[in-house]
Amino acid sequence: MNVMKILRVLSRTALACGALAAAGGPAVGQPAAKTLFSEASTPAPLPAESLGFYSKGCLAGAVQLPADADAFQAMRLSRDRRWGHPVMVDYLERFASEVKRRGIWPGVLFGDISMVRGGPMPSGHSSHQIGLDADVWLRPMPRERLSTQAREDFPFRSVLKEGGVTADDRIWDDSYRELIKLAASDAKVQRILVHPGIKKKLCETAGGDRDWLNKVRPYYGHDSHFHIRLFCQEGSPNCEPQRSTGKGDGCGDLDYWFDVALQPPPPDAKPYKKKPDLTMADLPASCRKVLTIGEGGGEALAAMATPPGDVPRPRPRPAR
Structure with a gap:
């Protein structure tokens, strides 16, 4: 530090x-707490523990996801945000290996997890503070390995139609559904966040096996990546759990998103007021x-x- x-x-x-x-x-x-936590350079030498809520907490005993493995590459290495609770890092490694073993994709590109001691990040996220959130890019890992510099420049790519809010069938195929289904099917996963347009596509193509859809929740953004959140883990008594995702596949709840939330704001809408820094x-x-x-x-x-x-x-x- x-x-x-x-x-x-x-x-x-x-x-x-x-x-x-x-x-x-x-x-x-x-x-701002983000100023202090962003200066940390080593894990807190304490037993692994997630403290607080996903968007208001910190992380002790973090471990680092490797930059490279047979089934994945970590992106934007300069950000130094590939630290997580040991259970999260183990989950991501096993997830990527299974993606490759099943032939879903050649491998996975991982984005941000948490900073070395968790806490608020200086940019990009309000959550990712306790080592139990991770982003997975919605692009297969290229068969030719990306260099360190290429991983800084490799562009994000939305899977939505340009200027629209539904999936682009020129990009989307069944592999995307199988990728997200695999991620959501693990018992350690609390929820998956995707753009409402992706949730709509999943609802339309899931077929009869739909239980996993319960964990896939629509949210703003998340059109070029999806967000994995794990449950609070054993040994973290001060980790604050998120409310349950309830029952059902959630496919009947999308009208609000397309009819209200994703529509342009009315002319008299109050301007967005940024929350003060933690x-x-x-x-x-x-x-x-x-x-x-x-x-x-x-x-x-x-x-x-x-x-x-x-x-x-x-x-x-x-x-x-």
């Missing part, structure tokens, strides 16, 4: 707080230990990366 860089971030925040307090202004909030105060308290343990300067970081409630505040001005 680049401790000195993090300390500089925290120090600048502390100085800004002091300057505003002296001027009678509001206190500045804590640094701070350490928003994460489980144990994530402060996960962030700082085993790194030089950890005690200073732990003292400084405290919840806003622990930071001295200027006294309020008396009412006039």
Whole structure:
């Protein structure tokens, strides 16, 4: 972890707080947790544990997915986001091997899992924080191996019709269905996220074996990759589970997506307001230990990366 860089971030925040307090202004909030976690370079030396919720937590004892194997390649290596709970990494390796063994594809391209200590990422995801989420590209692994640089530049490709919201039959074939079906059929998988247009195509072509469709949930984006989420694992008592996917294949629930959610917003719609960045105060308290343990300067970081409630505040001005 680049401790000195993090300390500089925290120090600048502390100085800004002091300057505003002296001027009678509001206190500045804590640094974004994504800034702190993105500086980590080694796994937290603790037993493997997912802490918190998928979109508000951290990861101890992470292991790294190999960059290359016979049945897969990891993409965008420079992002350093191929860390996960050991069960997730094992699942992905076995999944890719089975994809190749069954002849579904020559191999799989894996995208982001989590950062080395989990936590909020600086870009691209709101989840992927506890090592139990992973992205699988909706492109077969090329038979000719991609170089490290090629994996930085290799383009994403949507499987939807250009400008549309349904699957493009010039790209889509049964192998895509078999790929997603295989991923969803594992008992460790909690849900799979795909674009509503992909879910629609799966519903239309699944045939009589439909139980696996229950785990495949429509969501925005996810037209060039699909998202695998595992259940909270044994040894993670502080992992917060997601609600059940319920019963049924979910194919009767797509009208909302096509009739409402995917339609252009009305002219009088309120503009989207981005949520504020998560701070350490928003994460489980144990994530402060996960962030700082085993790194030089950890005690200073732990003292400084405290919840806003622990930071001295200027006294309020008396009412006039």
